[in-house]
Amino acid sequence: MTHHFLKIATWNINSVRARLPLLLAWLQQHKPDVLMLQEIKCEHAVFPFLEIEAMGYTALVHGQKSYNGVAILSTHPIQEKSRSLISEDNEPARFLCAEIEGVDCMNIYAPNGNPRMDDAGLTEKFRYKLRWYAALVADVQQRLSQHRAVVLAGDYNIIPEAVDAANAAAWEGDALYVPEVRKQWRHLMNLGLYDAWRTLHGTQQAYTFWDYQAGAFQRDDGIRIDHFLLTPSLADRLENCTIHREMRAKEKASDHVPVMISLGA
């Protein structure tokens, strides 16, 4: 079986319009085959198609006004497979799946889930995060039963382990780190998926998000919450995984940075 060499990236861009110059410069420099964007924060009608298509990319957009929104950019032929994960009314735009070169590229922007508790107990926001992850696990399971090659990438809003935070103790009780949520991560891993960063870099500490507040980046008080999970045949092709930390130091930076993998032919 022959494959295409593929560079696939993910980036929670925190508004594609506010970040367009940074996005175009990054694409020009790194030229990924595929880029999964989260938090584009716009509807399809105002997505910057012209500028992105001028760089040789086709854009598949699942937009929403003001909040959320995901998109997949590709230099290869792209076929949409799904944009719904959880069959509830008013589903926010947090999911988009497309087939590219025989790979199911699943772009996720998981619910944050905070605040986790209020006076009445677990909040609806937190319960929704758990339901959303249950639906994601079921969707991935379905694709695995069909022997699909799957790249599951995006903003998971999960700190998998203590090593994935500069100060794990500060995240105790937070919806990104509580045991119930880390258990959802383990459910995914136990389906047989490989964390691209962990696979290549072991327990080396690296972060993909630093809060805008309190000089978090200057203090390197970050967390690793943007991830690539791969099915085994794709993990076998994994050549590298890079976290583009330098993007956090730019003017008008997103609070997340790009993560990129290379898959061998």
Added chain:
DNA sequence: ATGCCCTTCAGCGAAGGA
């Protein structure tokens, strides 16, 4: 101590993020 910051929409603050 979810306040610090940033984005959107719609105004001259609120909501949401993580």
